Amino acid sequence: MSPAQPAARKPRADVARNRARILDTALRHFTEHGVGTSLEALAKDAGVGPATLYRHFPTREALLAAALDVRGEALLARLEPLQALARSDADEGLRQWLLALEGYLNTFSGLPEPVLAALASHSSPLAANCERLVKLTDDFLRAAQRDGTARPTVRARDLFLSALFLAWTDRAPLGEDALPTLRELLETGYSTR
Amino acid sequence: MSPAQPAARKPRADVARNRARILDTALRHFTEHGVGTSLEALAKDAGVGPATLYRHFPTREALLAAALDVRGEALLARLEPLQALARSDADEGLRQWLLALEGYLNTFSGLPEPVLAALASHSSPLAANCERLVKLTDDFLRAAQRDGTARPTVRARDLFLSALFLAWTDRAPLGEDALPTLRELLETGYSTR
DNA sequence: ATACAAAGCGGAGGCGGCCTCCATTTGGCG
């Protein structure tokens, strides 16, 4: 039932090729110039016209979401070990997960902004990605709460936002020790120790 | 010694007039459209050419700093009562001050970004403004620490960043109760209760 | 009052980024 009655035409080969080129270039440009990089320059560098870029990824956020999915694989690779850790030490597992999350939210400079917007908008291509991460955070949090090492009033979204906050400030060269101190403050806020 | 030898010329009258017009319009535009508002439109609305705007305020940040100084008066008006409160209840004084700070950092939509940048850059027109606020936060914090209601390892800059974070998330329509929960988490992080 | 010069002014225009038509090309299929 999913394909309509007339036999579907095989998709053209250049579509996939162009999509791959664009995504590849996007990863480079987002990494080097941040999420605000010029899409025009990106398209030129990928060897396609602006229209092609916009056809494949109608908005900057759509492209960003696709690029994040690629980078997200690295995060997911770290997931299982952390889950194992959490089973023996829920507190440490949660802490490490939040650190990994912070790193991920820092994948591209300027990423926290659109992520925050996505958290609120619910209709952004990034939203699904974020919700999955909040869900995972919730798993770690629940384990820690069962162990009594995390306060019961804390919610997963709060922790996600805390990691987002840290990622946000990461990019600004504040003092040497500003980040660790902030992490500690937040940790004190959610943990029972 | 401050004026050079030849008698200085009285400054022209239109300079002050234009500056006032621009600043006035800037307050309106920043309030209505956020810190990213079009400076071109702003200039037109103020009845001056773009060049005049840029002569008075060479960068967006300079204009923003001037506008914030105006709005800052409202914050300073709340300062003395809060200081009085802090003398009798340092904990509550600090909490209220941080709330006032959060509100101030939300004066214009999008303000947290440039403020964070200013905190790091040290050469931004906003930097002086920020440092003054950090200094004030330090006064409240020290009082609370003397009273033993604030952890001794916390620093004023951390609290300022916390308020900035809350202001940053304020603008995103997250859940109904997201903000209070976050405030509570941060509060738990810096206080001894 | 008038003339002068310095200071200030604003429009015009170059630049770069965003995004969208649409004429042309590409590639799958018979």
Place this chain on the structure above:
DNA sequence: CGCCAAATGGAGGCCGCCTCCGCTTTGTAT
């Protein structure tokens, strides 16, 4: 090989940033 739908990319309109540069305004000296 030829057809045709799908995909492409360049051209171009729009907007915002920012800077010259010729002109006007304003204070001051006569």
